[in-house]
Every structure is written in structure tokens, then in C-alpha cells.
Amino acid sequence: MQNIRSIFLVLAGATIFVAMLIFTFSVTLAVGGILTVLMVGRALSMKMKPAPVRAKANNGKREMRVWNDGRGTIIDL
Numbered sequence: 001m002q003n004i005r006s007i008f009l010v011l012a013g014a015t016i017f018v019a020m021l022i023f024t025f026s027v028t029l030a031v032g033g034i035l036t037v038l039m040v041g042r043a044l045s046m047k048m049k050p051a052p053v054r055a056k057a058n059n060g061k062r063e064m065r066v067w068n069d070g071r072g073t074i075i076d077l
Contacts, residue, residue, distance in 0.1 A: 065076040
């Protein structure tokens, strides 16, 4: 009777250990996947940020300055 009980306890312990191992692995994969998606999204959003374009008008007398400060276009006549 003692052998059957000890075998049952060993099998129950091994089953619990394997279940916790699988749970930990799946949570690790889930967190890694979420972090990967967030990093890719951040990289793409940084890449698609528009760069300001400088424009100049050549009217002969004085140079007109045009620039974008991020809030709007500024034209200095």
C-alpha cells in the first residue's frame, strides 16, 4: 500500500511540475509576442514620421524664407 501511495504522489508531483512548466513557457511566449508587436509598431511609426521640407522662392530682390516648425508653415517675406 505504501508503494502505491508513493508512486501516486510522485506522478502527481511530476504532473503538477509539467503543468507549471508549460504554463510558464506559454506566458513567456505571450509576453515576448506582445513586446515584439509593440517594438515593430514603434519602429514603423518612427519611420513614417514626415521630414520637414525646406522651400525657397527666388524673386530676385530678397530671399523669401519658408519653413515648417512642426506646428505650421512660416513664410518670412
